[in-house]
Amino acid sequence: MLKRIWKITPLKQLRMSFGVQRVMLILGLAIVGFFIFVATFADLIAPYDFAQLQYEDGTYFGSQIPPSAEHIWGTTVGGFDVFSRVIFGTRTAIAVIFVAVSLSIVIGVLLGLASGYISGWLDRFLVLVADAVYAFPSLLLAIALSIVISGGRSGFWSGILAAGLSITVIFIPQYYRAMRAETLRIKQEAFVESAKVLGASNGRILFRHIFRNATRTLPIIFTLNASEAILTLAGLGFLGFGIDPTMGAEWGYDLNRSVADVSAGIWWTSIFPGSAIVLVVLGITLVGESLNDLADPRLRKRQVAVIE
Amino acid sequence: MAKTQKSASSLLRYLGVRFLLIFPTIWILVTMVFVVMRMVGDPITASQGGKLSAEQLQVLITAAGYDRPILVQYFEYLAAIASGDFGTTLTNNRPVVELLATYGVATLELATYSMIVAFLVGFPLGMIAARKRDTVTDAGLRLFAILAYATPVFFVGLLLKLVFAVAIPILPVAGRVGVRSEIELAKLEGATGFYLIDAIKLGNEAIVLDVLKHAVLPATALGLLTAGIFLRLVRTNMISTLNADYIDAARSRGVSETKLVTKNALRPALIPIITVVGMQIALLLGGAVLTETTFEWKGLGFQLTEYLSARDYVAVQGIVALLAVIVALTNFLVDIIVAFVDPRVKF
Numbered sequence: 001m002l003k004r005i006w007k008i009t010p011l012k013q014l015r016m017s018f019g020v021q022r023v024m025l026i027l028g029l030a031i032v033g034f035f036i037f038v039a040t041f042a043d044l045i046a047p048y049d050f051a052q053l054q055y056e057d058g059t060y061f062g063s064q065i066p067p068s069a070e071h072i073w074g075t076t077v078g079g080f081d082v083f084s085r086v087i088f089g090t091r092t093a094i095a096v097i098f099v100a101v102s103l104s105i106v107i108g109v110l111l112g113l114a115s116g117y118i119s120g121w122l123d124r125f126l127v128l129v130a131d132a133v134y135a136f137p138s139l140l141l142a143i144a145l146s147i148v149i150s151g152g153r154s155g156f157w158s159g160i161l162a163a164g165l166s167i168t169v170i171f172i173p174q175y176y177r178a179m180r181a182e183t184l185r186i187k188q189e190a191f192v193e194s195a196k197v198l199g200a201s202n203g204r205i206l207f208r209h210i211f212r213n214a215t216r217t218l219p220i221i222f223t224l225n226a227s228e229a230i231l232t233l234a235g236l237g238f239l240g241f242g243i244d245p246t247m248g249a250e251w252g253y254d255l256n257r258s259v260a261d262v263s264a265g266i267w268w269t270s271i272f273p274g275s276a277i278v279l280v281v282l283g284i285t286l287v288g289e290s291l292n293d294l295a296d297p298r299l300r301k302r303q304v305a306v307i308e
Numbered sequence: 309m310a311k312t313q314k315s316a317s318s319l320l321r322y323l324g325v326r327f328l329l330i331f332p333t334i335w336i337l338v339t340m341v342f343v344v345m346r347m348v349g350d351p352i353t354a355s356q357g358g359k360l361s362a363e364q365l366q367v368l369i370t371a372a373g374y375d376r377p378i379l380v381q382y383f384e385y386l387a388a389i390a391s392g393d394f395g396t397t398l399t400n401n402r403p404v405v406e407l408l409a410t411y412g413v414a415t416l417e418l419a420t421y422s423m424i425v426a427f428l429v430g431f432p433l434g435m436i437a438a439r440k441r442d443t444v445t446d447a448g449l450r451l452f453a454i455l456a457y458a459t460p461v462f463f464v465g466l467l468l469k470l471v472f473a474v475a476i477p478i479l480p481v482a483g484r485v486g487v488r489s490e491i492e493l494a495k496l497e498g499a500t501g502f503y504l505i506d507a508i509k510l511g512n513e514a515i516v517l518d519v520l521k522h523a524v525l526p527a528t529a530l531g532l533l534t535a536g537i538f539l540r541l542v543r544t545n546m547i548s549t550l551n552a553d554y555i556d557a558a559r560s561r562g563v564s565e566t567k568l569v570t571k572n573a574l575r576p577a578l579i580p581i582i583t584v585v586g587m588q589i590a591l592l593l594g595g596a597v598l599t600e601t602t603f604e605w606k607g608l609g610f611q612l613t614e615y616l617s618a619r620d621y622v623a624v625q626g627i628v629a630l631l632a633v634i635v636a637l638t639n640f641l642v643d644i645i646v647a648f649v650d651p652r653v654k655f
Contacts, residue, residue, distance in 0.1 A: 023447070024447075024450075128329075128332055128333065128336065129336055131333070132332075132333045132336040132337050132340075132636070133336075133340070135333075135590055135635050135636065135639055136337060136340075136590060136632055136635065137590045137591070137593040137594040137631060137632075137635060138590070138591075138594060139594035139597060139598070140593070140594060140597070140612075140628045140631060140632075141340075141344075141628075143616065143624070143628075144341065144344045144345055144624070144625075144628055145344055147345070147616075147621065147624070148344055148345070148347045227457075227458065231458075231460055234460050235460065235462075235594070235598055238460070238462050238598060238601070239597070239598070239601065239613055239616065240613075240616070240617060241616075252460075255460075255462060255463060255466065258466065259466065259602065262466050262469050262470055262474065263469070263473075263474065263481050263482075264474075265470075265474045265475075267470055270463070270466045270467075270470070271467075271470075274459075274460070274463035274466065274467070277458075277459075277460055277463065278455065278458050278459045278460075278463065281457075281458035281459075282454060282455060282458040285454050285457065285458055286454065289450075289454065
């Protein structure tokens with residue numbers, strides 16, 4: 001089991017990599033590590049709470065205060081401390097990634113396995129549905145779902161769940177497709193045939209023989225989806241469908257509130273939460289890209305000689 | 309002769325199957341929208357609940373027919389969509405299809421500009437990255453591509469605004485055109501709503517310039533997103549074609565490296581790109597919603613967010629269903645184009 005986990009972690013790929021790819025992978029892992037660190041110790045790092053408006057003595061921070069000693073990244077139009085909200089925003093992002101990706105992996109993988117193994121009309125129908133959902137503008141679907149789940153505006157966990165579930169629906173087809181293709185391929189292999197001859201049950205064949213051999217593409221889709229999840233969450237927040245600011249810190253919502261600030265030349269309310277999004281997505285994407293390159297021998301191959 | 313006839317008929321069959329597939333696709337999409345939007349209950353309670361008394365709500369619900377069995381409503385909805393009726397907005401009583409006619413052009417205009425930006429940025433940079441593979445230039449360009457993807461369009465928009473509209477005020481902050489020019493444009497007979505075309509028709513250089521100035525920032529914000537995808541795509545496809553034997557053959561004939569990239573390897577690399585361009589339509593529409601909101605660009609996406617904040621879910625359901633249908637139709641068109649361009653597509 002440990003060996004299997006080792007196999008799908010990027011650490012093994014780290015040893016295989018070289019040159020530019022290695023730099024990309026290390027940089028990506030470092031950013032992701034930093035991000036997880038900040039989320040874990042958010043309480044210790046952030047000077048204020050994400051929903052805090054007043055100092056200990058009861059006086060208000062004030063709104064749109066430029067960066068100063070008390071508020072190193074200034075305050076928002078709503079009078080929150082920008083730095084603290086950016087720090088606590090990491091927790092929201094991680095929670096959403098966790099909900100969205102784990103749900104869609106479980107559902108997508110199971111559907112893909114079943115569909116590829118059983119074939120027939122169910123398979124055809126599921127392919128059609130997956131293609132339709134895949135072509136759907138994902139943000140629009142997420143908007144519709146978040147209206148349903150939370151009525152638009154919500155608390156921390158219902159907001160996380162709304163964003164997470166809406167993203168889940170968009171991701172299921174990707175895992176489904178990848179898993180189905182792998183299942184179809186492996187189903188033809190000789191060892192599956194022999195397992196059948198030996199009288200293995202369908203369940204055993206599916207999980208022991210097919211599933212364990214079909215998971216190689218999952219880490220790549222996982223990283224790509226994790227970054228997509230953050231962008232969708234931010235998009236929802238930007239359109240006002242995020243988490244209520246008193247319930248949780250969410251970067252997209254803060255950016256939404258900063259649109260008017262920008263025209264007035266107030267830069268600190270947008271630059272910091274925006275950069276946080278970019279940094280996290282950049283880190284995850286760098287890891288995903290490197291994994292993708294390393295998995296694709298065409299791209300891994302180093303050019304031996306260039307003939308000029 | 310017999311052979312070409314055969315392939316022509318199989319091409320027709322392929323297109324026929326693709327065409328027939330549109331219907332179940334659209335059916336699945338509109339059903340999904342219906343199920344999702346109606347899980348919330350009836351749209352009238354959703355938008356007016358808390359504002360009106362229970363009796364007033366009931367009157368409105370009965371009048372709109374939302375108290376009937378859900379299946380009846382579902383079939384009515386399907387029948388309405390089949391006849392091109394996507395519902396009427398609650399807040400201002402406008403047919404959704406009419407919204408498309410009024411605001412769709414604005415979104416189309418934005419999408420066109422951003423595609424131009426995406427091509428101008430993504431293609432040349434992708435070719436350079438492939439040509440200079442595994443060098444610092446390549447790494448830098450790839451980083452740029454990832455950044456273009458990693459930065460949400462609205463954040464790019466805000467940054468561009470901060471730099472080019474506030475710090476160095478050379479471009480307008482928001483809107484499609486200045487107020488004065490808008491009045492002039494409204495006077496035009498047979499206006500298309502595509503402001504650049506209308507401005508050129510008017511023959512007024514100042515207005516053309518005004519329209520273009522307003523377009524630069526939103527088009528760049530939305531275009532960069534797609535540019536990053538193009539860059540990566542051109543690079544990957546170029547690298548695998550550059551490894552092909554015929555490229556080696558051309559190289560040994562003395563064709564220059566630059567010409568190899570811009571001529572010999574470009575065409576085969578284009579086919580997967582056309583497919584992906586088609587798939588960008590969905591992404592572009594999502595991005596357009598965010599870009600339009602950031603820049604107050606009064607298109608379909610901007611309208612959608614307006615209806616969202618007014619909690620007019622009939623309008624939202626209609627617009628989302630309509631956009632889904634547009635995406636399905638566009639994907640069909642892309643399939644046709646690919647079938648004609650790529651000789652390897654199996655019929």
